[in-house]
Amino acid sequence: MTTLVERTPLALRSGPRETWAAVLALARFEARRLLLSLPVLVAFALYLTWIVWHTHDSYDGFPALQDADRDTQSTPLLIGLSVLLTVNLAVLRSRRLDTERHFAVLVITPWRRTLAHLLSLLPVVLLTAVCVGLQFGWEALKPGAVGHGSPGELLVGPLTVLLFGALGVLLARVLKSPFTGPLLVVFLLFFLVLGVSPGGEDAGTRWLTPVVGDSSADSLPSDLLGRPAAWHAVYLLGLGLAIGALALLAGGGRRVRSLYAVLGATVALTLVGAVAQAGGEPASLTAARERATLDPEQKCVRHGESTYCAHPEWESRTGTWAEVVDEVSGLAGGTAHDQPLLVRQRIEARYGPNADAAIAPSDTAHEVTVGTRWGGARVPEFSSGVAAVLVAGTERAGGELCDGRVVTVMWLSLGWQDRPVDQLRLVRLDDSDTGSAIVLAPTSPLSMSAGQTDVVRELLGRPRAEVTAQVKRNWTELTSPGLTTARAAELLGVRGTTEKDGCEE
Numbered sequence: 244m245t246t247l248v249e250r251t252p253l254a255l256r257s258g259p260r261e262t263w264a265a266v267l268a269l270a271r272f273e274a275r276r277l278l279l280s281l282p283v284l285v286a287f288a289l290y291l292t293w294i295v296w297h298t299h300d301s302y303d304g305f306p307a308l309q310d311a312d313r314d315t316q317s318t319p320l321l322i323g324l325s326v327l328l329t330v331n332l333a334v335l336r337s338r339r340l341d342t343e344r345h346f347a348v349l350v351i352t353p354w355r356r357t358l359a360h361l362l363s364l365l366p367v368v369l370l371t372a373v374c375v376g377l378q379f380g381w382e383a384l385k386p387g388a389v390g391h392g393s394p395g396e397l398l399v400g401p402l403t404v405l406l407f408g409a410l411g412v413l414l415a416r417v418l419k420s421p422f423t424g425p426l427l428v429v430f431l432l433f434f435l436v437l438g439v440s441p442g443g444e445d446a447g448t449r450w451l452t453p454v455v456g457d458s459s460a461d462s463l464p465s466d467l468l469g470r471p472a473a474w475h476a477v478y479l480l481g482l483g484l485a486i487g488a489l490a491l492l493a494g495g496g497r498r499v500r501s502l503y504a505v506l507g508a509t510v511a512l513t514l515v516g517a518v519a520q521a522g523g524e525p526a527s528l529t530a531a532r533e534r535a536t537l538d539p540e541q542k543c544v545r546h547g548e549s550t551y552c553a554h555p556e557w558e559s560r561t562g563t564w565a566e567v568v569d570e571v572s573g574l575a576g577g578t579a580h581d582q583p584l585l586v587r588q589r590i591e592a593r594y595g596p597n598a599d600a601a602i603a604p605s606d607t608a609h610e611v612t613v614g615t616r617w618g619g620a621r622v623p624e625f626s627s628g629v630a631a632v633l634v635a636g637t638e639r640a641g642g643e644l645c646d647g648r649v650v651t652v653m654w655l656s657l658g659w660q661d662r663p664v665d666q667l668r669l670v671r672l673d674d675s676d677t678g679s680a681i682v683l684a685p686t687s688p689l690s691m692s693a694g695q696t697d698v699v700r701e702l703l704g705r706p707r708a709e710v711t712a713q714v715k716r717n718w719t720e721l722t723s724p725g726l727t728t729a730r731a732a733e734l735l736g737v738r739g740t741t742e743k744d745g746c747e748e
Contacts, residue, residue: 266355266362273363277329283367286325290318290374298381303618305387307462307556308379312396315375316454319400322371323407323453324428326364330408331424334360334415354496357416361487364408372401387563387618390556391465395472402479403453407431409483413490450475450520457596462615464554467535467592469528471520478516485509524595532592541588548583557588557615564613567622570659571629574711576718579633585610586629589685604638604686612638612685620683623656623670628684630655634722642687647731649691651721653682653699654714654735663703676700694742698732710735 277283302311334357351359375397382388414423434452449455450471457470488506496502534540535554543552546565553561564586572580589612591600602612611632613625630652631641644652656670657663668674672681672688677696682689691699702710714721717734732740 262351262355265351266359269351269356269359270362273330273333273360274366276333277326277363277367278370280325280329282325282329283322286321287370287374290322293318294374294378294381298378301382302385302387302616303621304385305389305560305616305618306382306385307615308383308388308390308392309465309468310390310462311379311382311388312392313456314382315378315397316399316403317456319371319375319403320431320454322367322400323404324431326367326404327407327411327431328424328428329411330360330364331411331415331427332421333363334412335419335421338419352495354491354494354499354502357412357491357494357496360412361409361490364405367408368401368405371404372398375400387560389559390462393465393470393472395474395476396470398476399454399472399479402476402483406453406479406483406486409486409490413486413493416490416493448521450478451517453479459596459599460616461590461599463590463592463596464535464556467528467532468596469524469532470596471522474516474519476516478513478520481509481512481514481516485513529593532595535590535592539588539590548581549586550583551586553588553613554590554615560617561586563617564625567626568611568629571626571655572633574655574658574714575630575633576715577722579718579722580715582609582633584629584632586613587611588613588615590615602686604642606637606639608636610638614685620669623660623666624683624685626659627652627656627670627682627689628686631684631689638686642684642689645690645692646724647695647726647728648722648724649689649695650698650702650728650731650735651714652689653691653695654702654710657699657703658707658710664700667699667703692728692742694728694732694740698728698735698737698740701737702735 301314379392379397383392410427411424414427455470455475485506488502488509491499491502492506539554541552541554542558543550544558544561545551546562547569549565549568551561551564568584568586572582572584575582585607587605587610589602589605591602594600602614605612609632611625611629613628614621628638628641631644632638633655634648634652635641635644641652653667657666660666664676668676670682671691672683677693677700679693679696680691682691713735720726721731721734728742729740732738
């Protein structure tokens with residue numbers, strides 16, 4: 244009897260396929276550990292808390308989206324620093340736990356393990372992008388939002404996290420010390436979070452840092468910003484990928500020729516972005532800024548008897564401005580009650596978005612300036628400008644008021660508001676409702692003496708209809724040059740005021 248024994252065919256193994264499957268499995272494992280690590284969890288908790296706290300009442304409900312996109316860039320630095328620290332310690336885990344020798348029996352080579360750590364950064368980068376989209380989307384959905392955001396500006400936050408994470412992996416492969424990550428975090432906190440930049444304000448070198456902010460208090464039309472946002476995003480992407488390629492080479496991939504090609508391509512991408520973002524502002528942008536400042540192309544619409552001219556992105560706000568003008572005019576007497584006004588939006592764009600410059604008052608009769616910001620203190624500032632023009636005739640003359648007519652101006656500006664005394668504090672430079680102070684306006688500020696402040700505060704505490712009737716009945720004298728504060732108080736029924744001439748005070 245013969246027994247036949249058949250040989251079982253050997254299973255064919257696909258080395259590369261299994262290797263890459265192992266890389267992805269390790270990447271998923273490290274990504275999960277990264278997302279659930281304490282530093283990253285705390286950073287995201289603080290990030291989301293800040294989004295809710297800040298965005299709830301940011302820009303007083305009237306954001307310009309070309310500013311709101313830049314507002315998403317600074318806080319992801321916290322995520323980036325936590326990721327840098329965590330991924331650096333993750334790469335060094337096998338050295339700390341003395342398990343490095345066990346990896347020698349696995350199919351994953353050292354440089355592929357490094358690649359797995361780099362791939363583990365993708366989920367946290369995507370989660371950062373979701374948070375950025377949440378913050379910007381919240382701003383964009385506000386009823387008072389105007390303008391346009393930039394995709395390049397919105398990419399800065401996620402790309403910064405990618406850059407910091409790749410840097411953490413590289414340092415772990417080059418400097419195999421657990422103290423390197425924490426020391427680098429302290430260094431970056433000093434140079435980035437505290438606003439210390441090696442390049443200073445130089446137009447070219449300041450764009451080498453991940454986040455480049457502007458300090459202007461006013462908004463500019465999106466086409467006048469002149470920020471190389473797209474090229475900066477290319478620069479950050481190229482730099483992050485180049486650092487990742489260096490980490491792969493330092494992690495044992497020096498014999499893999501394709502990695503050198505990847506490094507060359509990413510370095511070239513970085514250089515293209517760096518050179519392009521440092522190219523300066525074109526002459527056409529300078530000319531456009533000058534036109535927008537001196538002779539803007541605006542669309543003018545009528546609301547009631549007055550005309551409102553605005554830059555294209557702010558046309559939706561003309562109705563809101565008209566409501567304020569109608570309220571202020573409704574408190575005025577004489578011909579001022581029905582006086583048509585020209586409300587023109589004016590900006591100073593010649594110095595770019597990184598500078599503040601005062602807007603000169605207009606000499607045109609019955610013309611009122613309105614800025615690009617709105618909400619909060621901007622509302623009583625605008626109403627003060629409207630009231631000053633109704634009383635004095637022009638913005639320049641209104642800014643020179645110092646006699647009793649200031650009482651009339653401030654009543655018109657604040658008397659129609661629901662909480663007028665709070666608005667009085669808001670519009671004054673020192674946030675007070677006693678003593679002398681400077682009153683802010685879109686152009687020239689006004690000056691209030693201590694006596695004028697006392698009279699206005701008492702008027703604001705009285706019934707609106709009562710004071711309005713007195714103002715309209717005595718309108719001619721209340722708007723006459725040379726009116727003393729004492730006489731204004733007497734006409735309006737305020738006793739105890741002895742100030743004769745606010746100009747002398």
